[in-house]
Structures are given as structure tokens and as C-alpha cells.
Amino acid sequence: MLPNRKFKGDIMDKITDYLKYCILFKDLTTQELQNLITSINYSVSDNCKNCIECCTCIVALEGDICDCLGIVIQGELEVQKHYASGKVVTLAKLNKGNIFGEAIAFSETNIYPATIVSSKGSIILYISKKDIITMCSSYPKVLNNFMQLLSSKILLLNRKIKELSFETLRQKISNYLLCEYDIQKNTSLILPMSRKALAEHLGVQRPSLSRELVNMKQDGLIDFNKNLVKINDLEGIEAILI
Numbered sequence: 001m002l003p004n005r006k007f008k009g010d011i012m013d014k015i016t017d018y019l020k021y022c023i024l025f026k027d028l029t030t031q032e033l034q035n036l037i038t039s040i041n042y043s044v045s046d047n048c049k050n051c052i053e054c055c056t057c058i059v060a061l062e063g064d065i066c067d068c069l070g071i072v073i074q075g076e077l078e079v080q081k082h083y084a085s086g087k088v089v090t091l092a093k094l095n096k097g098n099i100f101g102e103a104i105a106f107s108e109t110n111i112y113p114a115t116i117v118s119s120k121g122s123i124i125l126y127i128s129k130k131d132i133i134t135m136c137s138s139y140p141k142v143l144n145n146f147m148q149l150l151s152s153k154i155l156l157l158n159r160k161i162k163e164l165s166f167e168t169l170r171q172k173i174s175n176y177l178l179c180e181y182d183i184q185k186n187t188s189l190i191l192p193m194s195r196k197a198l199a200e201h202l203g204v205q206r207p208s209l210s211r212e213l214v215n216m217k218q219d220g221l222i223d224f225n226k227n228l229v230k231i232n233d234l235e236g237i238e239a240i241l242i
Contacts, residue, residue, distance in 0.1 A: 015044075015125070018073035021097030023149055027141050036139060040131040044073075046123045057118040064112045066104040068126045072096055075122030080115045090200040102146070103153055105129050163202070166241075169212045172202045174240040177222070177231060187231040194227070 016033050019025050025033055045059075059077055060066070077094040091114055094100055104110055106129060127135070136143035159179070166172045176198070180189045191198065199206040216222050221237055223230040231237055 015073065018096070019071065022071050022099065023097070024071070024099060024142060024145050026145050028139065032139065036135060039138070040127060040134060042131070043126045044123065045126065059116040059118055059122070059124065060112045062112055062115045066101045066110050066112050068105055068128045069102045069132055070100045071125045071127070072098050073123050073125050075118060077122055078117050080117060082115055089203055090197065099149065103150055169202070169204055169208060170216065171240055172204070173209070173212060173216065174237045176202065177229065177237060178241070181231060187234060189229045189231065191227040191229060
């Protein structure tokens with residue numbers, strides 16, 4: 001746990017407003033949130049706040065001990081997997097209000113499974129395991145939100161395992177497009193990430209992704225323009241996963 005640092009001025013005045021973006025405090029009133037944050041010990045790290053153009057400011061290294069929950073209250077973080085070959089895969093991006101370490105901190109093997117870096121100037125609020133338990137005991141809404149958060153992470157992990165089980169790039173792309181179809185309820189999809197980010201998400205090289213998208217377009221399965229993808233043959237896309 002980082003040494004407790006109570007900020008003054010604008011940051012301290014706005015800390016409650018920042019935490020309103022966090023799912024952990026969903027449905028809490030402003031007064032409840034103010035009472036909660038003043039009743040626990042927390043620490044704030046703003047080591048990266050001036051590193052706006054820095055992409056390598058380390059927040060946590062793979063293998064580090066995780067004994068607290070982190071909340072991004074400003075900036076953006078990336079969860080990265082670094083391989084011995086030098087390859088780096090971005091597993092997730094964490095923006096304002098996002099949480100990390102909530103499941104790892106309570107596990108028997110409480111070490112970070114990936115590296116977390118600041119890709120933009122960031123400010124992070126840390127809460128220890130002890131104070132997480134205190135919050136959940138004192139505020140049933142926080143307990144409910146915490147359970148929902150863990151459940152969502154489990155579902156996300158299951159989805160990731162499913163993605164990794166696919167052998168071909170076409171299967172990975174088709175699965176991703178079907179997931180977006182379920183979310184957007186439309187065969188005309190607006191991809192929420194860049195081509196580069198999608199390649200990292202799927203764990204492939206960007207040229208390979210672009211080449212396979214062109215192949216799928218030639219096969220009449222999809223059409224695309226920048227971040228817009230039109231599913232022309234929904235049944236054909238589904239059949240790829242069978």
C-alpha cells in the first residue's frame with residue numbers, strides 16, 4: 001500500500017466527483033460517498049500526472065504483489081502482457097472510474113498477472129483489502145456493486161478463454177463481430193477500437209488482421225470502411241464458429 005497522501009486544492013475537492021464514475025460506488029448519494037471516503041484509509045498516486053506523452057510509466061509490473069484495489073480517477077492505463085520475444089499485447093484499457101486488482105488482492109496468489117502502464121497522465125486511488133471489507137460491511141450497496149464487479153470479471157475471463165480457444169484468425173474475427181452484434185443489435189457495426197487495438201485484442205499482427213478482413217469481404221461475409229463493418233452474411237459468420 002502506498003503511503004497515505006491527502007491532496008489539497010482542486011484534486012481533493014473533486015475526489016468525490018471522480019469516484020462517482022466508479023461502478024463500486026454506484027447508487028451511493030454524494031453524502032454517503034463523502035462519509036465513506038473519509039472513514040477509510042486510502043492513498044493516491046499521481047506520479048504519472050505530468051507524463052502526458054509517456055507510454056511507459058509503470059504502475060505495476062507482472063509478478064508484483066497486489067494487496068489493494070486501484071481506481072483510476074484521472075488519465076488512462078493499459079494492461080499489457082509482455083513476452084520474452086519482445087511482443088507486447090494490450091489486454092485492456094482502463095479509463096476514469098475503472099478498477100484493477102479487486103480480484104487479485106483477495107486471491108491466495110496475489111500477484112499481478114500482467115503489467116499495468118500509464119498511457120496518459122494518470123492519478124490512481126488505492127484502497128487496501130482491509131478497507132474494502134470495511135466498506136462492504138458498512139455499505140450494502142458497495143457490497144452488491146463489488147459482487148457485480150467480480151461476476152462481470154468472471155464472465156469477461158470466460159469470454160477471453162473462448163477467444164483463445166479459436167484456432168484460426170477468421171474464427172477470432174467472427175467471434176468478435178458476433179459479440180459486437182449482440183451488443184449493438186445491428187448488422188452495421190461501429191467498432192469501438194482502432195484496427196491496431198483490435199489486432200492487439202485478438203493477439204495477432206495488424207497486417208494479418210487487415211488481410212483476413214479483406215478475404216472475408218471477398219467471400220461476401222462482410223464489408224467495411226475504416227471502423228464501420230457491415231455483416232452481409234450473418235449465418236455464414238455464425239457457421240465459421242461451428
